[in-house]
Amino acid sequence: MARYLLTRLGQALVIVVLVTLITFVILHFLPGGAARAILGKEATLEQIAAFNHEMGYDRPLWEQYALYLQRLVHGDLGYSFQLNQSVAEAISQRLPKTMLLSLASTALAVVVAIPLGVVQAVRRNKWPDYTINALSLLAYATPIFFMGLMMIILFSQVWPVLPPEAPQGFTLGEVLADPAGLVLPTVTLAVLTVAVYSRYVRSSMVDNLNENYVRTARSKGLSEGRVIVGHTLRNGLFPVITLLGMYLPALFSGALVVERLFNYPGMGLLFWQSALKRDYPILLGVTLLISVATVLGALVADILYAAVDPRVRLKASRS
């Protein structure tokens, strides 16, 4: 197991380095170079030269990259002149709120999607399967922005039970103090996830229900419920764990739209605003963070998978 962890960790590290290389290259090839991107369009040539010298941008590329890495390691993601704040600080203020939104919506999605997928698999090609399938396709095809709008119209205007805007707190505590405001953003973000997950659970369960071991279980005279819950479900859910890790980027792009729509002060909104203002340090910082988070997510999912599936666990521990 330790060996397996080490190799997986090594792989993750390589990918992270690659990601930093890519962001570095992007930063380098921005129109007018990093200086213009950071100082803004109005900066004079002298200012740029001074900035370049100060940041080491007049040195050889590999040296610049080394410097860049060195700064990253120290948590220095750069400085946003537009926000007048370091990128790390800007992100760390908003990250917990986005995590709250993502976690809540993912948890909600998983809790809803698993039973849906299981019902679909068990009643395959019957009306429950068709109905859920149609609904999830609909959810899948609806732009998340439109979905959010519909939610606002339905639940805060037609039937005004929930506020149309997310809580506007600065800290996590302030946000949590207004749970009603969190409902619509969470649900909106969860809808798409439910659609994706339930389809995944369905196909995984269908595969498992066709396995020979299920027939063996039935031959013991077990009830259908016991066959499904006791035998198939566990095996059917393993792939979902991997999906959890890989789904992170999609989740963030969803959060981007949802935070904008509900004016939720998280990373998505920050990213959105920075994109409008061409605040490159923030954009790259966030991108880097999301990429690293994705790599870590996949890593955690794999480790989790290895921990629960005896086939992987034992193979890994033997090698």
Place this chain on the structure above:
Amino acid sequence: MSLLRLVDLSTDIALRRGAVHALDHVNLEVRQGETLGVVGESGSGKTMTVLSVMGLLPPGGRVVGGQILFDGRDLLAMKPEELRRVRGVEMGMVFQDPLTSLNPTMRIGAQVAEPLRVHQGVGKAEARERAIEILRRVGMPRPEKIVDDYPHQLSGGMRQRVVIAMALIRSPRLLIADEPTTALDVTTQRQILELIDDLREEFKMAVILVTHDLGVIASRADRVAVMYAGRVVETATTEELFRAPRHRYTEALMHALPESAQGKLYSIPGLPPDLSRPLTGCRFAPRCRHATDACRTTDVQLVQAAEEHLYACLHPVTEPVAFAPRGAGEPREAAGSGTILSVRELVKEYDAGGKGRVSAVAGVSFEVKAGETLGIVGESGCGKSTVGRLVAGLEEPTGGQIVLDGTDIAGLDRRARRRMHREVQLMFQDSYAAMNPRMRIDGILTEPLEIQRVGDQAARRARVTRLLDQVGLPARALERYPHEFSGGQLQRIGLARSLALEPRLIVADEPVSALDVSIQAQVLNLMRDLQSELGLSYVFISHDLSVVDYMADRIAVMYLGKLVEIGPASQVVRAARHPYTQALIDAVPSPDPGHAPSPATAIRGELPSALNPPTGCRFRTRCPLAQEICATEPPLQGGPHQVACHFPLRPEAAVSAGAAPAGAG
């Protein structure tokens, strides 16, 4: 007294293209304490019969008529909970593929004891004890440890023992075994069949043994039912059925066995009928050499031949079927003398990721002459397929030489290697998997010609048409796709493809293992015909000794990467010199019910790992004759019939091969 009786049982499987009438008025009876063998080819309904009884029909499957009487009560009229109890407690089932029939993420003990927990409310600790007890009973080594293991930690044979334990823990009155040993090696098969036999007596169960293998039936069943196309066509006591079969299909099946070959193997032409269409007359009529107009129009009913013997045939067999002593067919004329392939000290090792090296092939040497067939037999993991892949150039050897027509191909560059592929071709067990499913047959057959840039388009076209003709398929097959063909036809296409470049040597890796007996006979005969027509040489790799015996001039026996015996086919099979060869021979169930394998040669235990194999003689961990000296490696020695053993079972026979007594005793 009958324990289970099927009365006019009919089962349909609803498919998109219509209903398949898988069972049509099946009548069967199983008595307390007896073993009923149900034999038939794929599509005969033998498996559907037992699945109907167990309520495990595939999606769309439904019993549409008749009764299933268990102990006098009709299962089809029971309430679901009661039915589950009867099936879960009084019946047990063992399935074909032990590798997939266990839940991969549930501990062995939990799976085995689950019926107790569910149906008898037994507590966790007691369930575990009972699981250990029953695992011990089915011959599991270290059951206290294995209860907590997961299925993938066990070998196929061990997993089948687990499935049997699972069926037995409820002390059922009826055990249904559906092809329980088809996926296992012969020596393991023998252990499992013996186990089922012992347990039947101990638990006083009735057993239904479903199989395609007449040999398994002959040695294990009390009575036999032969099924064809969804119907029972003949039932009799085993002894009577093999002595005097009446139905023409039963007879044809027996003649199609390589064991009964007198010269050429009888092959049943054609394919079984499509059961989704309405059928009239005897269902075997289109393939029967005795069919008359009456057969095609009358609905042939079962009639009584003797008290225990029913058959449904208008022109029954009257003369008894003779089983030749194994492979006593005339010795085949000696092949040409030129050596086409010479393998010397071939070694193949795989890296096992820091744990050492897997020794798959360890110093194997043999020769193949032009026009000759060399058979390689051995159980899974013995390295026979690896040898095939090395010879065909699909893998590179770690050491040794493969001299093909005078050139050592191990040292060739890619260009020369490609040319070499013209000379050697590989034929697979599963031709379908080796074909591009989106390519038509003409594309599949011309591909090798295109790669080797042979001829122009017209010439290729002509060549391909001729190839199809040679393997006995109509020219319109060219426009079809692989999935439109049956297994036997696919093997023909696979053979056609390997013949496309006019090779001199074909390496055939288990080419007929996935086929039914009647189809297997067709393919084997085709291969032999083409050999004499084209002067081909074969390296014929198979786990099935009787098939190899039928096909090969010389046989090589492999065990754990080593060649343990090689010699003329008749001598290796009838006067084996290596204890392992003898064990293999005795483990093959013989279709002759009078033949009883001697317990002395049974080998015990499991195949050791090829990672760090035993030193000295690799067979010594399982050999009944092993002595201290066996810790040093025995060299392969002898004249034409060589053996690698310090204590060969018999001296090399005099050159006049032939009527040696069968088996060692």
